[in-house]
Amino acid sequence: MSAPDLSNAAPPAVAALADVGNRAAPRKGRRLRAFVRNPTFVAGVAILGFFVLLALFAGVLCPGDPQDIVGAPVLWPGEDAEFPLGTDSLGRDVLGRLVYGARASLLVGISAAAIGLAIGMVVGSLAGFFGGWIDGLLTRLIELFQTTPTFLLVVVIVAIREPSLQTIALAIGLASWPTVARLVRAQFRSLRESDFVMAARSLGYSRTRIIVQEILPNALPPVIVAASVMIANAILTEAGLSFLNMRDPNVVSWGGMIGDGRDQLRTAWFLTALPGVAIAFAVLSLNLVGDGLNEILNPRSDQ
Amino acid sequence: MRMGRRIATTLRRTVIHAGPTVLGIIVLDFLLLQLMPGDAADVIATEAGVATAETMAAIRERFGLDQPVLTQLMNFLGHLAQFDLGYSPRYNMPVLDMIMMRLPGTLLLMVTALSLALAMGVIVGSVMAAWAGRWPDRVLSVVVLLLYSMPGFWVGLMAVVLFSVKLGWLPSDGNMTIGAELTGFGLVADRLSHLVLPALALASFFVAVYARLTRASMLEVQRQDFMRTAHGKGLHPFFIQLRHALRNALIPVTTVAGMHLGNLLGGAVVVETLFGWPGMGRLALEAVLARDFSVLLGVLLLSSFLVILANVTIDLLHAWLDPRIGEAG
Numbered sequence: 001m002s003a004p005d006l007s008n009a010a011p012p013a014v015a016a017l018a019d020v021g022n023r024a025a026p027r028k029g030r031r032l033r034a035f036v037r038n039p040t041f042v043a044g045v046a047i048l049g050f051f052v053l054l055a056l057f058a059g060v061l062c063p064g065d066p067q068d069i070v071g072a073p074v075l076w077p078g079e080d081a082e083f084p085l086g087t088d089s090l091g092r093d094v095l096g097r098l099v100y101g102a103r104a105s106l107l108v109g110i111s112a113a114a115i116g117l118a119i120g121m122v123v124g125s126l127a128g129f130f131g132g133w134i135d136g137l138l139t140r141l142i143e144l145f146q147t148t149p150t151f152l153l154v155v156v157i158v159a160i161r162e163p164s165l166q167t168i169a170l171a172i173g174l175a176s177w178p179t180v181a182r183l184v185r186a187q188f189r190s191l192r193e194s195d196f197v198m199a200a201r202s203l204g205y206s207r208t209r210i211i212v213q214e215i216l217p218n219a220l221p222p223v224i225v226a227a228s229v230m231i232a233n234a235i236l237t238e239a240g241l242s243f244l245n246m247r248d249p250n251v252v253s254w255g256g257m258i259g260d261g262r263d264q265l266r267t268a269w270f271l272t273a274l275p276g277v278a279i280a281f282a283v284l285s286l287n288l289v290g291d292g293l294n295e296i297l298n299p300r301s302d303q
Numbered sequence: 304m305r306m307g308r309r310i311a312t313t314l315r316r317t318v319i320h321a322g323p324t325v326l327g328i329i330v331l332d333f334l335l336l337q338l339m340p341g342d343a344a345d346v347i348a349t350e351a352g353v354a355t356a357e358t359m360a361a362i363r364e365r366f367g368l369d370q371p372v373l374t375q376l377m378n379f380l381g382h383l384a385q386f387d388l389g390y391s392p393r394y395n396m397p398v399l400d401m402i403m404m405r406l407p408g409t410l411l412l413m414v415t416a417l418s419l420a421l422a423m424g425v426i427v428g429s430v431m432a433a434w435a436g437r438w439p440d441r442v443l444s445v446v447v448l449l450l451y452s453m454p455g456f457w458v459g460l461m462a463v464v465l466f467s468v469k470l471g472w473l474p475s476d477g478n479m480t481i482g483a484e485l486t487g488f489g490l491v492a493d494r495l496s497h498l499v500l501p502a503l504a505l506a507s508f509f510v511a512v513y514a515r516l517t518r519a520s521m522l523e524v525q526r527q528d529f530m531r532t533a534h535g536k537g538l539h540p541f542f543i544q545l546r547h548a549l550r551n552a553l554i555p556v557t558t559v560a561g562m563h564l565g566n567l568l569g570g571a572v573v574v575e576t577l578f579g580w581p582g583m584g585r586l587a588l589e590a591v592l593a594r595d596f597s598v599l600l601g602v603l604l605l606s607s608f609l610v611i612l613a614n615v616t617i618d619l620l621h622a623w624l625d626p627r628i629g630e631a632g
Binding site for chain 2: 140141143144146147148149150151152153154155156157159160232236239240243244246255258262265266269272273276279280281283284287288291
């Protein structure tokens with residue numbers, strides 16, 4: 001949250017009141033300490049950081065195409081020092097595939113959450129700011145999407161188009177925005193009557209400016225918490241889709257590895273277990289980050 | 304008497320409220336159908352193997368596919384009003400019949416999983432709240448957080464490895480033993496043994512959701528005035544927790560249970576496919592693979608209706624749990 005861009009034209013005193021909006025600045029130091037002291041948050045960030053590094057440096061850590069057949073099929077972990085986590089039924093390196101899988105999961109998770117956040121923030125802020133019939137209409141829309149089973153909707157959207165990473169991210173984003181919209185709407189409804197918004201109105205700021213520069217920054221804390229949970233859920237959804245074979249055939253994904261390994265469940269269950277552990281830890285790290293952020297940003301919230 | 308009136312008021316209000324949502328879902332469904340690549344004529348032509356431009360045009364005319372979009376929407380609504388979800392050329396069967404054949408399987412799985420998740424979640428959450436901050440709370444918190452992070456279908460697969468492959472206790476495929484002529488107790492036991500693993504896989508995530516929620520709302524309730532009154536009356540702490548705290552904590556839990564029903568249905572798609580469970584979710588996936596979009600959208604539509612129905616039920620449940628709800632309406 002950067003320092004506010006105080007308008008060049010506004011009288012400084014009133015403008016300062018209007019920008020009480022930016023309450024983060026004086027607390028920055030305290031906030032930072034709160035982050036470092038929260039063990040949940042630190043643990044989450046550490047695990048998440050590990051996965052992000054894996055995804056970024058997959059090419060350096062495991063050179064070579066993860067789809068290539070490099071050894072004998074179905075080697076158990078530890079059986080051959082060259083493949084520490086074994087090989088799958090086609091003789092592909094499990095470790096390399098796990099490392100590259102981090103890329104697909106994080107990419108889909110983050111882009112789906114970004115799409116969901118963008119739609120949710122626009123719908124939520126418009127509904128909360130304007131109220132009246134706009135709110136009524138948009139609330140209906142939110143309810144409509146919340147009633148539709150998310151995973152089924154994602155399956156339908158992916159079925160309409162071809163299952164590429166982009167389509168999957170788009171589908172998950174399109175199905176997951178209502179949660180954010182509800183949150184942002186509630187925040188806008190409570191903030192639109194506050195003093196700093198009144199001050200901004202009296203200065204004759206445009207609606208767009210009040211929404212984007214005054215209210216939105218203050219509505220963000222619960223949205224940031226929701227964002228990490230959204231990424232986590234998107235990763236779980238992507239895993240489910242890939243498991244059902246609705247995936248990009250050219251991309252290695254953890255869910256797809258589970259789907260492939262399922263055929264060898266009776267003989268080589270490690271092929272199913274390992275990618276699942278990877279998913280669980282990636283999702284766990286995001287949930288820990290979310291819980292930690294929640295404790296730091298909304299200290300009195302009950303959820 | 305008064306409870307009857309309260310419930311009637313709630314029922315009327317929720318039905319009025321649900322009407323536009325139902326209409327919206329139908330329109331959304333129709334729009335998605337329009338976006339699908341190819342139309343019913345293409346599907347039928349592919350099935351038949353040969354198609355000239357004339358026969359295609361004839362098929363389109365017969366199904367009204369050459370009409371403007373708005374007219375088609377009206378036709379769609381008209382058919383729905385007669386419970387007609389269209390016809391599947393692939394299976395040579397009305398879509399509604401196909402879904403109705405699968406609905407009981409999905410309902411059985413969902414009700415079992417939801418009951419399991421609610422029961423375990425409320426128990427675990429209450430234990431966590433009762434020992435808040437002490438070791439039972441901490442240990443269970445870690446377990447719950449892990450369950451919250453694991454994909455349900457993977458939990459199911461690991462359960463298959465343990466209980467079916469290694470121990471051989473439970474079957475891992477289908478909803479009954481095929482070919483076994485069972486009656487009475489044997490039949491029920493056979494069905495139940497097939498139900499355990501899918502229900503566990505579907506419930507795992509939701510146990511975590513309800514446990515976290517129960518813990519939070521139980522702790523929230525402790526601060527309320529009526530809790531102090533109950534203590535002051537000298538009631539046994541166990542009954543205070545059960546009759547006063549839990550009853551009030553159940554309201555957010557049931558609300559969230561209703562909100563998650565859609566997710567539960569979504570989870571059923573994966574779990575049913577995994578366990579070969581003959582339900583609506585697996586039908587949806589079969590429809591995707593067969594590119595039979597009328598079936599797919601029929602499942603989406605009916606699932607949404609199921610969620611609305613469940614939410615109305617939950618509103619009624621609330622009117623019963625909380626005397627304040629429905630009074631004003």
